[in-house]
Amino acid sequence: MTDALDTSEFGTTKDALRIPAYRKLLTAWSIGNVGDSALFLTISIWVKTLTDSDVFAASVFIVLGIPALFAPAFGLMADKFSRKRIIAFTNVGIALAVLSLLLVTDASQMWLIYAVTFVYSLATYVNASAQGGLLRDTLPDNLLAAANGLFGSIDQGLRIVAPLAAAGVFALWGIRPILFFTAATFLIYAFLIASLKIKETKNEVSSEKHWIHTSLEGFSAMRAKPRLWRYVLALTFAVTAGGAINALVFPILDTGLGLRPEMLSVFISVQGVFAVISGLNAARLLKAWGYDKMMAVGLSLFVLSFAALTVQNFVVVLVAIVLLGVSMPLMIVATVTLRQLELPLNLQGRSGAAMNVMFNVPQVFTAAIIAALLGVVAYPWLVAAATIVAAFGFVPLVRGRSDSRRSTPVPAEPIAVAEPVSEVVAD
Numbered sequence: 043m044t045d046a047l048d049t050s051e052f053g054t055t056k057d058a059l060r061i062p063a064y065r066k067l068l069t070a071w072s073i074g075n076v077g078d079s080a081l082f083l084t085i086s087i088w089v090k091t092l093t094d095s096d097v098f099a100a101s102v103f104i105v106l107g108i109p110a111l112f113a114p115a116f117g118l119m120a121d122k123f124s125r126k127r128i129i130a131f132t133n134v135g136i137a138l139a140v141l142s143l144l145l146v147t148d149a150s151q152m153w154l155i156y157a158v159t160f161v162y163s164l165a166t167y168v169n170a171s172a173q174g175g176l177l178r179d180t181l182p183d184n185l186l187a188a189a190n191g192l193f194g195s196i197d198q199g200l201r202i203v204a205p206l207a208a209a210g211v212f213a214l215w216g217i218r219p220i221l222f223f224t225a226a227t228f229l230i231y232a233f234l235i236a237s238l239k240i241k242e243t244k245n246e247v248s249s250e251k252h253w254i255h256t257s258l259e260g261f262s263a264m265r266a267k268p269r270l271w272r273y274v275l276a277l278t279f280a281v282t283a284g285g286a287i288n289a290l291v292f293p294i295l296d297t298g299l300g301l302r303p304e305m306l307s308v309f310i311s312v313q314g315v316f317a318v319i320s321g322l323n324a325a326r327l328l329k330a331w332g333y334d335k336m337m338a339v340g341l342s343l344f345v346l347s348f349a350a351l352t353v354q355n356f357v358v359v360l361v362a363i364v365l366l367g368v369s370m371p372l373m374i375v376a377t378v379t380l381r382q383l384e385l386p387l388n389l390q391g392r393s394g395a396a397m398n399v400m401f402n403v404p405q406v407f408t409a410a411i412i413a414a415l416l417g418v419v420a421y422p423w424l425v426a427a428a429t430i431v432a433a434f435g436f437v438p439l440v441r442g443r444s445d446s447r448r449s450t451p452v453p454a455e456p457i458a459v460a461e462p463v464s465e466v467v468a469d
Contacts, residue, residue, distance in 0.1 A: 052329045053185045055192050055322070063180045063240045064189065070234035071173065072196050074133060077227030078166065079197075079204035080220055081140065082106075083306060085159060087209065088217050092149045096292045100413040103288040105156050107409065109164040110402030116171040117395025118257035121388055125172035125179075126235055126242060132172075133232035136165040137225040144221055167398055174394040178387050179240055187379045191324035194371045198317030206311050260392030267384045272438040273337055273377040278400045279435035280344050280373065285405030286428035287351070289412035293421040298354040309363050316367030324375040333376050334439075340372030341435050348429040352422040 058064055090099040120128060139161045146154055181189055211219050265271050287294075295301045295309075328336050343365045350362035377397075385393050408431075412424055 052187045052325055053182075055188045055325065058181060058185045058188045058192065061181060061185075063238060064177075064185075066234060066238055067173075067176060067180055067240075068192065068196070070231050070238070071193070072200070073227050073234070074169075074231030075197055075200055076204055077224035077231075079200040080208040081162075081224045083310060084208045084212055084217065084220050085155065087212060087306065089152070089155060090292065093152070096296070096416055097413050098152070099292055100289040100409060100416070101156075102159060103285070104406050104409050104413070105159045106163045107285070107402045107406035109160060109167050110398050110406070112164065113167045113171065113395035113398040113402075114257040114260065114392060115395075116168045117260055117392035119168075120171040120175055120391030120395075124242060125176045125391075126238055128172045129169055129176075130232045130236040132165045132168045133228040133235070136162055137228040137232075139165070140221055140225045140228070144218060146217075167395070170398060171391045171395045174382070174390045175387065176238075176240070176242070178382060178390055179242055183383055186382050187328050187375060188325040190375045190378050190382075191321045191371065193321075194324065194374060195318045195321030198314040198321060198367065198371070200314070202311045202314040202318070206308065209306075257392060258396070260389060260394070260396030263385050263389050263393050264381065264396060267380075269333065270377070270380050270384055272441075273333070273373075273380060274397060274400060275438040276337060276341055276435035277373050277377050278404060279437075280341060280370075280432050281401045282404035282408050283348060283428040283432035285408030286412045286424060286431075287348075288405065289409040289416070290421050290424055290428075293416060294351065294359065294425075297421060299356055299359060309360075312360065313363045313367035316364050317371055320368045321371040321375070324371050327372065328376060328379065333380055336372050336376045338439060340369045340376070341432075341439065343369035344373070345429060345432045345435075348425060348432050352425045352429070354422065 059068075086099045086102045089102050090096070093099070139158050143155065143158050145151070177186070177189060208220050264274055291306060295305055299305075324336075331339070347362045347365035347369060350358050350365065353359065353362075381393055381397065382390065408428070412428075415424060
């Protein structure tokens with residue numbers, strides 16, 4: 043796969059779904075993501091209810107982001123060992139950790155919520171690192187864009203139903219049913235992945251260097267690809283600004299619009315509807331526009347959505363949520379697809395982990411800074427500052443625009459493949 047012009051060779055979502063192993067991988071991930079979507083936001087709502095504190099609720103997002111610091115080590119693990127087994131064991135661990143939250147009865151046990159949230163987030167990074175390699179083992183290169191768009195659409199689509207359902211269940215019966223449900227979905231996810239029948243490759247990873255150095259090779263690999271690196275930097279600025287919104291979401295609802303915390307699920311669902319539409323069309327748009335245009339359009343809509351969030355008006359904020367939903371899949375599909383195509387299979391875990399570090403660690407610091415400023419600075423000013431941060435994403439895109447028109451992504455070099463980790467069985 044070479045250049046933006048070669049996006050004309052990309053296949054469709056239907057083409058990807060014709061492959062049995064991909065259908066099973068997609069099903070397994072989707073089931074796990076149902077539980078993830080239900081629990082992710084409900085934890086913050088639960089903490090808000092227990093403590094009646096915006097700061098404590100915002101701190102949940104900080105705890106969720108800290109495990110990104112360990113992502114490179116997980117990426118190395120995913121590049122060296124069986125990804126199926128990694129995901130299966132990890133999801134059993136998530137289920138057990140989630141069930142331990144049944145012991146929480148009041149705000150005095152916040153430490154347990156934070157501890158489980160940390161472990162839960164840690165495990166999701168392990169899953170993310172391993173899944174990228176599984177996807178490459180499952181699909182040919184020309185179907186990766188369609189697969190990424192479908193994954194993103196399902197992820198966002200679940201936010202239409204899962205948060206609303208979880209918020210309703212929480213309001214009626216509390217957190218316990220959600221915890222049982224989430225644990226069950228992760229166990230099913232583990233079982234389906236363990237039974238996935240694909241040719242899983244064991245990659246050659248150098249053992250001569252220290253494991254810390256080896257685990258960080260994803261950064262240098264991306265840095266060596268100019269266009270990919272520009273996209274990663276642009277998206278880093280965008281998601282860094284996104285960390286501010288994680289901390290400001292309850293002030294926007296409470297102070298700005300006078301709404302209850304449970305309304306967060308409604309806004310997330312609206313975002314999900316338009317993210318689904320965007321994700322399902324991302325491969326087609328990438329095929330028609332090419333990488334550069336799709337990144338530019340996505341970032342423009344993202345910055346505009348943040349600017350609109352400074353306005354204390356329900357309709358304007360709703361429009362901002364719509365734009366936010368449309369923008370992120372465009373940037374993510376372009377960046378992730380380019381990474382998958384430009385880097386070899388034995389770097390998929392570590393390069394994916396490196397992206398997680400660059401995207402999530404800044405979010406943690408941003409959320410922490412914003413949480414510290416809550417009550418001191420009016421939230422519209424904080425949103426405005428985040429908008430400026432997001433706009434800095436245009437700098438690498440504009441600086442590399444002339445070069446990117448002349449350059450072409452280089453196909454990944456072939457890698458030496460050892461004996462399969464698992465037997466090859468037709469699904």
